[in-house]
Amino acid sequence: MTNNLLRIKDLSVIYKTDLETVYAINGVSLSLNKGETLGLVGETGAGKTTLALSLLRLLPERTSKITCGEIMFKDKNILEMSAEEVRSIRGAQIAMIFQDPMTALNPVLTIGQQIGEAIELHSEDTNKEKIEKRVEEVLSLVGIEPVRKKDYPHQFSGGMKQRVVIAMALACEPDLIVADEPTTALDVTIQAQVLKMMRDLRDRLGTAMIMITHDLGIVAQICDNVAVMYAGNIVESGTAEDIFEGDEHHPYTIGLFNSIPDLENKTSRLKPIPGLMPDPTEIPIGCSFAPRCVHCMEICKTGKPTQYVNGSHSIVCNLFAEGGAK
Amino acid sequence: MDNRKKRTGSKFKETWRRYCKSPAAMIGLIIFIIMFLVAIFANQIVPYSDAVTQNAKERLMQPSLNNWFGTDAFGRSIFARIVHATPTSLFIGISVAVISLVIGGMIGISSAYFGGRYDDLMMRFIDVLSSIPGTLLSMVVVAVLGANMRNMIIAMVIARIRVSARVSRSAVFGTTSQEYIEAAKCGGSSDIRIMIKHIVPNIMGILLVDTTMSVSTSILQAASLSFLGLGVQPPTPEWGSMLNDARIYMRTAPHMMFFPGFAILLASLSISLVGDGLRDALDPRLKS
Numbered sequence: 001m002t003n004n005l006l007r008i009k010d011l012s013v014i015y016k017t018d019l020e021t022v023y024a025i026n027g028v029s030l031s032l033n034k035g036e037t038l039g040l041v042g043e044t045g046a047g048k049t050t051l052a053l054s055l056l057r058l059l060p061e062r063t064s065k066i067t068c069g070e071i072m073f074k075d076k077n078i079l080e081m082s083a084e085e086v087r088s089i090r091g092a093q094i095a096m097i098f099q100d101p102m103t104a105l106n107p108v109l110t111i112g113q114q115i116g117e118a119i120e121l122h123s124e125d126t127n128k129e130k131i132e133k134r135v136e137e138v139l140s141l142v143g144i145e146p147v148r149k150k151d152y153p154h155q156f157s158g159g160m161k162q163r164v165v166i167a168m169a170l171a172c173e174p175d176l177i178v179a180d181e182p183t184t185a186l187d188v189t190i191q192a193q194v195l196k197m198m199r200d201l202r203d204r205l206g207t208a209m210i211m212i213t214h215d216l217g218i219v220a221q222i223c224d225n226v227a228v229m230y231a232g233n234i235v236e237s238g239t240a241e242d243i244f245e246g247d248e249h250h251p252y253t254i255g256l257f258n259s260i261p262d263l264e265n266k267t268s269r270l271k272p273i274p275g276l277m278p279d280p281t282e283i284p285i286g287c288s289f290a291p292r293c294v295h296c297m298e299i300c301k302t303g304k305p306t307q308y309v310n311g312s313h314s315i316v317c318n319l320f321a322e323g324g325a326k
Numbered sequence: 327m328d329n330r331k332k333r334t335g336s337k338f339k340e341t342w343r344r345y346c347k348s349p350a351a352m353i354g355l356i357i358f359i360i361m362f363l364v365a366i367f368a369n370q371i372v373p374y375s376d377a378v379t380q381n382a383k384e385r386l387m388q389p390s391l392n393n394w395f396g397t398d399a400f401g402r403s404i405f406a407r408i409v410h411a412t413p414t415s416l417f418i419g420i421s422v423a424v425i426s427l428v429i430g431g432m433i434g435i436s437s438a439y440f441g442g443r444y445d446d447l448m449m450r451f452i453d454v455l456s457s458i459p460g461t462l463l464s465m466v467v468v469a470v471l472g473a474n475m476r477n478m479i480i481a482m483v484i485a486r487i488r489v490s491a492r493v494s495r496s497a498v499f500g501t502t503s504q505e506y507i508e509a510a511k512c513g514g515s516s517d518i519r520i521m522i523k524h525i526v527p528n529i530m531g532i533l534l535v536d537t538t539m540s541v542s543t544s545i546l547q548a549a550s551l552s553f554l555g556l557g558v559q560p561p562t563p564e565w566g567s568m569l570n571d572a573r574i575y576m577r578t579a580p581h582m583m584f585f586p587g588f589a590i591l592l593a594s595l596s597i598s599l600v601g602d603g604l605r606d607a608l609d610p611r612l613k614s
Contacts, residue, residue, distance in 0.1 A: 056512055062442055091513035098512075103505040108527040108610055117523070118513040152610040168513065 004075075005175060005208050006055075007031040011069030013050055013059065013232075020281045024050040026232040026288075027069070032225075034175065037202060037209040039219035039240070041256070042229035045277055048212045051229075052178045055210075056094055057086050073176070092122040095169035097179040101161035101186075105153040111164045112149030115139070118171045134171065142167045142197060159190035166198065176208045183218065195221055216260060220244055225312075228253050231278050231288040238313035248308075250315045251293045287318065295319055344607040351603020357596035365413040376406035378561045386579045396581040398571065404582065407563035408589050414558060415545050415565040416593060418475070422482045422544040427537045429483065430490025435521055435529075437491075438498035449495075452488045460485040461550060468556040478557040482547055486540060493536045497529040531605040538601030542594025565590050 009029050015022040025047045032038050040048050053059050054066060057078060071078040073094065078086065095118075098104035106114060115135045120126055136146035142163040153161060162182065169177050182198070183191040199222050202209055211223055219226055220240065227237040228250065236243070236250040243253065255273035275292040278284055284291065290300040300318050308320035345351055364371065381401030389396040395404035437448040455463070467481035501507065502525070510520050526533075549566015551557040558564040565586045572583035 058508060058511060087514045087516060089514070090511065091515075096509070096512045098505050098509055100505060104509045106506040106510070106524050106528070108530070109524070110610075117510070117515065121514050121519075154610070165509075168509070 003033045005032050005034045005036075005073070007072040008051075008055075009070050009072070011051070011054065011071065012067045013047075013054055014065050014067055015060075015063050016065060017063055022280045023283050024064075024232055024280060025054070026283060028229075028232070028234050030227055030234060030237065032176070032208055032210065035202075035206045035208055036225060037211060037223045039223035039226040040210060040212045040229060041214060041216060041219055041226060043214055043256075043277060045280070046229040047232040048229055049180055052096065052180050052210065052212055055178055056090055056096060057081075088122070091118040091174070092172045093174050094176045094178065095172070095174040097162075097165055097169045097177060097182045099181040099184055101158060101165045104165050105161060107153055110150050110152055111139075111156070111167075115149070115164070115168050115171050118168060122172045138167045138171050139164075141170065141201065159186055159194060162186060162190075162194055163197070166194070166201075170201065170205070170207075173205065174207060176210070177202075178210045178212070180212045181214070182211075183215075184213075191218075198222065216256060228256070231280065231283060233288060233316065235289065235317065236313075236315045238311075242311075242313035246313055248310070248313070248315060248320060250289075250317050251295050251319070252289050255292075341607045345603050348603045348606060350599050351606070354596040354599025354603060357592055358600055361412060361416065361593060361596065364409055365416055368409050368412060371409050372403070372406040374406075374410055376403045377410040377563050378402065386575060386582070388579075389581055395585045396579070398568070398582055399575060399579075402561075404568070404585050407568060408565070408585055411563040411565045411568065411586070412589070414475070414562065415548070415590070418479060418482075418548045418558075418564075419541040419545040419593065420597075421479055422486060422548075423537045423540040425479070426483045426486035426490050426540070427533060430487040430492075431494045431526075431533060433487065434491040434494030434496075435498050435525060438495040439502055439517065439521055439525065441502075448491075452491050455484070455488045461547070464547070464551055465554065465556060468551065473556050473559070475558055478548065478551055481556075482544060482551070485547075486544070489540070490533075490536060494529065494533060497532040498525055501525055501528045527608075531609050534601045534605045534608075535598075538598045539594075541597045542590060545590050545593065565593075 008031070011025055011028045012023075013025040015024055028047075028051060030038065040051065042048055050059070050064075055071060055073075055078065059066070066079060069079075073089070078089070081089070105111065112132070112135050115138055116131045119131050119134050123131075132149075135149055139146045139149055144160060144163055144167070148155075153164070156164065162185075166182070169179075179198070183194055186194060195218060198209075201207070202222075209222075211218065213219060223240050225237070225239055226243040227234045228243070229235070230252050236253050238246065243249075249257075252273070255271075258271040259273065261270060273292055278288055278291065284301070286302050287293070287296075287300040287305040290296045293300065297318060305316050305318045308315045308317065345355075368374075379402065381397070384393070384397050384401040385399055387393055387397040387401075393403050393405065395408065398404055398407070433448055433452070437445040458466075463485045464478070464481040467484055468477050471477040471480065507520060507524060510524050515523070546566055548557055548564065549570055552564055552567040553570040558567060560567070568586035569583060569590070572579070572586065575582050
């Protein structure tokens with residue numbers, strides 16, 4: 001067995017309606033080893049959530065279509081599995097943490113019932129007492145008193161609810177957790193708490209994680225590897241060091257970093273990236289970032305940019321191509 | 327910690343405790359229990375023969391000590407008839423409401439959940455049912471199956487399915503788009519499990535209110551079918567048909583109308599109150 005847990009190859013997803021076709025993901029490839037954490041960064045609409053949903057085959061059936069590519073999870077292609085097989089993987093081997101804990105919990109069921117559900121579905125042993133015990137274990141794991149399992153979601157604060165959601169994801173000890181902006185709906189102090197907890201749990205349980213976020217601070221805190229997404233493409237990827245400390249960057253990544261305040265340098269204004277993300281119904285023929293890029297060259301507008309690889313660091317940009325003017 | 331201990335009771339106890347808090351719900355429950363007991367012990371309260379034996383001498387008598395609720399056009403004791411009609415009427419009302427809720431609920435919930443072609447197909451089927459007036463539809467069904475109580479219940483259920491299907495479908499719409507449904511899918515739940523365990527508890531309040539309201543309309547509709555000779559056959563007493571019989575004597579013997587009408591009112595009121603109380607007690611969002 002290799003150490004590889006998940007390998008996505010050349011995945012493309014479109015949303016198709018009568019009026020238009022949205023190209024949400026355009027040929028994304030990435031891989032993840034056991035126990036690793038991958039940060040998926042990008043601005044809103046870059047296709048991060050679509051990528052996460054396609055991992056679990058949760059894309060809306062009627063409008064979305066995976067046009068090509070494969071998702072290998074433990075050497076099996078998720079896209080070719082039967083509905084039954086996918087269901088046995090969901091929750092048990094791949095779990096998801098949702099963005100908004102306020103809506104991710106069913107208001108009329110106790111949290112114990114909701115956490116217990118996944119266990120009940122996926123363990124062969126459906127002994128009620130054992131399930132209850134496991135629920136209590138998981139709850140104390142995320143720092144909630146086990147007596148509160150009989151409470152309903154509205155009796156918890158936002159941060160506590162997110163802990164419950166994390167407990168639900170952890171219930172079956174999955175190999176991979178997909179966290180879709182798990183801290184966006186929380187305020188900063190709670191964010192830090194939840195992140196710390198997730199990091200501790202990950203280290204303790206050895207779970208691999210895909211962390212979807214638009215907050216580079218979170219990425220720096222928790223991720224081993226980072227992939228920067230833009231308009232359905234991964235434009236830069238590498239280890240956290242490559243991204244945060246490397247010298248060479250995709251112009252979009254530089255733009256992202258320029259948009260966060262820096263404590264050391266005195267700047268009166270942040271430098272946002274000018275313009276908007278391209279309309280996903282009309283992806284440019286060339287580099288999708290070209291219209292906003294300050295280094296844009298003629299070849300960027302006409303053809304797909306080339307990939308530049310330096311060790312673990314990969315940048316998809318013509319700037320670094322051979323003979324490219326820096 | 328005391329507070330905690332109280333909460334660790336069983337779910338039934340907890341619901342009961344909250345149910346008891348509402349006086350209206352308790353009154354409803356007490357009335358309902360009394361009616362239920364009347365239905366069970368009807369023969370002990372007053373012999374059945376009193377309800378069907380005609381007595382031409384004593385027709386259209388005002389309420390008195392001998393005949394508590396007076397007598398009807400055939401000199402039968404209205405009190406005895408109302409007592410003996412209780413099981414029939416309650417049974418018709420409740421069974422029609424519950425059966426149509428279950429069938430209509432399944433149609434409505436599944437079509438809102440799956441959507442698309444399935445939804446279209448189901449809703450057009452419901453549209454076809456709706457295009458025929460309810461009473462007419464029931465009459466056709468009874469005419470085909472034959473006139474007796476069981477067939478009448480089947481006919482009324484068929485006529486009512488469209489209402490409960492529509493009500494439950496529209497109630498589900500708000501919940502299917504919620505993230506917790508997706509989260510449940512993500513946890514590996516099957517569609518049927520999601521519908522039963524996640525969606526039904528969420529729309530329980532709406533379903534309960536709709537069902538309790540349909541109990542009284544069903545009793546009244548049974549009356550109009552009985553009136554047409556398609557349901558409970560005379561001389562078997564039945565509240566709705568008693569009410570219908572009283573129409574002709576409205577001016578001369580208003581008591582004939584008052585008592586069966588009051589019985590229907592009490593039955594539907596008590597069931598509505600129970601339904602309301604149950605909804606409040608079961609919905610954790612309203613928990614104080």
